[in-house]
Amino acid sequence: xxxxxxxxxxxxxxxxxxxxxxxxxxxxxxxxxxxxxxxxxxxxxxxxxxxxxxxxxxxxxxxxxxxxxxxxxxxxxxxxxxxxxxxxxxxxxxxxxxxxxxxxxxxxxxxxxxxxxxxxxxxxxxxxxxxxxxxxxxxxxxxxxxxxxxxxxxxxxxxxxxxxxxxxxxxxxxxxxxxxxxxxxxxxxxxxxxxxxxxxxxxxxxxxxxxxxxxxxxxxxxxxxxxxxxxxxxxxxxxxxxxxxxxxxxxxxxxxxxxxxxxxxxxxxxxxxxxxxxxxxxxxxxxxxxxx
Amino acid sequence: xxxxxxxxxxxxxxxxxxxxxxxxxxxxxxxxxxxxxxxxxxxxxxxxxxxxxxxxxxxxxxxxxxxxxxxxxxxxxxxxxxxxxxxxxxxxxxxxxxxxxxxxxxxxxxxxxxxxxxxxxxxxxxxxxxxxxxxxxxxxxxxxxxxxxxxxxxxxxxxxxxxxxxxxxxxxxxxxxxxxxxxxxxxxxxxxxxxxxxxxxxxxxxxxxxxxxxxxxxxxxxxxxxxxxxxxxxxxxxxxxxxxxxxxxxxxxxxxxxxxxxxxxxxxxx
Numbered sequence: 001x002x003x004x005x006x007x008x009x010x011x012x013x014x015x016x017x018x019x020x021x022x023x024x025x026x027x028x029x030x031x032x033x034x035x036x037x038x039x040x041x042x043x044x045x046x047x048x049x050x051x052x053x054x055x056x057x058x059x060x061x062x063x064x065x066x067x068x069x070x071x072x073x074x075x076x077x078x079x080x081x082x083x084x085x086x087x088x089x090x091x092x093x094x095x096x097x098x099x100x101x102x103x104x105x106x107x108x109x110x111x112x113x114x115x116x117x118x119x120x121x122x123x124x125x126x127x128x129x130x131x132x133x134x135x136x137x138x139x140x141x142x143x144x145x146x147x148x149x150x151x152x153x154x155x156x157x158x159x160x161x162x163x164x165x166x167x168x169x170x171x172x173x174x175x176x177x178x179x180x181x182x183x184x185x186x187x188x189x190x191x192x193x194x195x196x197x198x199x200x201x202x203x204x205x206x207x208x209x210x211x212x213x214x215x216x217x218x219x220x221x222x223x224x225x226x227x228x229x230x231x232x233x234x235x236x237x238x239x240x241x242x243x244x245x246x247x248x249x250x251x252x253x254x255x256x257x258x259x260x261x262x263x264x265x266x267x268x269x270x271x272x273x274x275x276x277x278x279x280x281x282x283x284x285x286x287x288x289x290x291x292x
Numbered sequence: 293x294x295x296x297x298x299x300x301x302x303x304x305x306x307x308x309x310x311x312x313x314x315x316x317x318x319x320x321x322x323x324x325x326x327x328x329x330x331x332x333x334x335x336x337x338x339x340x341x342x343x344x345x346x347x348x349x350x351x352x353x354x355x356x357x358x359x360x361x362x363x364x365x366x367x368x369x370x371x372x373x374x375x376x377x378x379x380x381x382x383x384x385x386x387x388x389x390x391x392x393x394x395x396x397x398x399x400x401x402x403x404x405x406x407x408x409x410x411x412x413x414x415x416x417x418x419x420x421x422x423x424x425x426x427x428x429x430x431x432x433x434x435x436x437x438x439x440x441x442x443x444x445x446x447x448x449x450x451x452x453x454x455x456x457x458x459x460x461x462x463x464x465x466x467x468x469x470x471x472x473x474x475x476x477x478x479x480x481x482x483x484x485x486x487x488x489x490x491x492x493x494x495x496x497x498x499x500x501x502x503x504x505x506x507x508x509x510x511x512x513x514x515x516x517x518x519x520x521x522x523x524x525x526x527x528x529x530x531x532x533x534x535x536x537x538x539x540x541x542x543x544x545x546x547x548x549x550x551x552x553x554x555x556x557x558x559x560x561x562x
Binding site for chain 1 (some may be wrong): 299302303313314315319320331333336377378379381382385386389390391392394397402406408411412413414415416417418421434435437441443462468469472496499500503504516518519522523532533535537539540543544546547551
C-alpha cells in the first residue's frame with residue numbers, strides 16, 4: 001500500500017464517523033428548524049411539513065424562550081465574569097516564586113473540574129438545603145437570616161452560579177498559569193528598575209502579556225457557559241422556581257425530547273449556534289487586531 | 293524582599309480557597325456515612341455520630357447502582373478506546389502522510405470545532421432511531437468516537453515526528469500499517485494518554501446525550517441513574533450523597549493517579 005493510499009485509509013474511519021454522526025445531523029439540524037417536525041413526524045417523517053421561518057417567528061413572541069435567553073445571559077455574564085476573575089486571581093497567587101506547596105494547591109483547585117456535574121449538582125442541592133444545608137448554617141453562624149436558595153426565584157440563579165464557579169475556576173486557572181510562564185521575567189525586572197509598584201507591574205506587564213490567553217479563556221468560558229443544562233435540570237427540577245433557571249439548552253431539551261416539538265427545538269439550537277458563532281467571530285477579530 | 297504581610301495574605305487566600313474547595317467534598321463523604329435522616333435533625337452533625345455503610349449497601353442492593361456503574365464503565369471505556377484509535381490514525385495521517393486534498397480536508401475539519409453538539413443532537417437522535425441504536429449503549433458511545441479536536445491534538449503532536457525516521461522504516465520495507473504500530477504509536481504515547489484521560493472523563497460525566505438516548509432504566513449510565521434517583525428520593529439526603537460519591541470516585545481516582553499528566557491533558561480539551 002502506497003503512502004498516498006495509506007493516508008486515505010488512515011483518515012477514513014474518522015471521516016466516515018464524523019460525516020455520518022456529526023456533519024450530516026448538524027446540516028439536517030438547520031433544515032429541521034424550517035419544518036414543523038412534531039410527534040407525528042417522529043412516528044412517520046412524511047407528516048413533517050416545510051414551514052419556512054415560522055418557528056423563528058414563533059420564537060420571537062415566545063415569552064418562555066426570551067426568559068431562557070435572559071436567564072442564560074445572566075448566567076454567562078455574571079457566572080463567566082466571576083469564574084474568570086477567580087481563576088486569574090488564583091493563578092496570580094500560585095505564580096508567586098516564593099510560594100511553597102504549589103503542586104498541592106493546583107491539584108486541589110483543579111479537582112472539581114473532573115467531578116461529575118450531576119453529582120456536584122446533587123451535593124449542592126443539599127448544601128443549599130433550607131434547614132440543614134451548610135450554606136444556611138453558615139449564614140446562621142454570622143447571625144444572618146436563612147435563604148430559601150433554590151426555591152426563591154431571586155436566589156436560584158445566584159446559587160447555580162456559585163456552584164459553577166466552585167466547579168470550574170480551576171480549569172481556567174491552569175490555563176492562566178501556563179500563560180503567566182510565557183511572560184519573560186526580564187520585563188518585570190525592567191519594570192521594577194523603573195520603580196513600578198506591584199499594581200503597576202500587574203497592569204502594564206502581566207495583563208498585556210496575558211491578552212491572548214485572556215481572549216482564549218473568555219471565549220471558551222462564554223461558549224461553555226452558554227450550554228448550561230445539567231445544573232438546573234438536577235438542582236431546580238428542570239428550570240424552576242417559576243422558570244428562574246430555565247436555560248436555552250434546557251428549553252431545547254424540553255421542547256424537543258419531552259414534547260417532541262423537534263422543529264421548534266431545532267430553531268432554539270440554531271439560535272444558540274448563531275450566538276456562539278458570533279462570540280467566536282468577535283474573538284477572532286479582536287485577536288487579529290492584536291497581531292497587526 | 294517580599295514583605296511578610298504580602299506572603300501572609302497570599303497564603304491565607306490560598307488556604308481559605310483550598311478549604312472552601314475541600315469542604316463540600318468532605319461534607320459529602322461524611323453525610324454519605326450517616327444513617328438515614330441523621331443529617332436532617334437539630335443539631336445537625338458534621339461528622340457521622342456512628343459511621344455506617346448502610347447507604348452504599350442500599351445503593352448497590354436495592355437500587356441497582358452497580359448496573360449503572362457497569363454501563364458507565366462500558367460507555368467510557370469504549371469511547372476512550374475508539375477515540376484513541378480513530379483519532380490517532382487520522383491525526384498522524386494529517387501530520388505526516390502525503391496524500392491528495394489533505395490540507396483542504398484538514399481545514400474543513402477545523403470548521404467543525406465551531407459547531408456546538410446541540411445543533412446535531414435532534415437529528416442525530418432521529419438518525420440513531422432509524423438505525424435502532426437509540427436506547428442502546430452503542431448509541432451513547434457513537435458521538436464520542438471521532439472528534440475534530442482529538443484529531444487536531446494528535447496532529448499537532450505528530451508534526452514533531454521526524455520524517456527521516458518514517459522514511460528509514462519505509463526503506464527497510466516496513467508497511468504503512470506496521471510503521472504506525474511500531475514507530476508512531478510509541479512516539480505519540482504522551483498525547484494519547486492525554487486524549488484518553490480527556491475522553492474517559494468526558495464520556496463518564498456526560499449527562500445530556502445519554503439522557504436523550506436511553507429510555508430503559510437498565511441501560512442508564514451513572515449520571516442519568518443518579519439524576520433519576522435524585523428525583524425519586526429527594527428526601528434521602530444521606531443516600532443521595534453516597535450516590536454522588538460512587539459517581540465521582542472513579543474519575544477522581546483516575547485524576548489522582550495521572551495527576552500531572554491529566555491536568556495538562558484535560559485542559560487541552562477546551
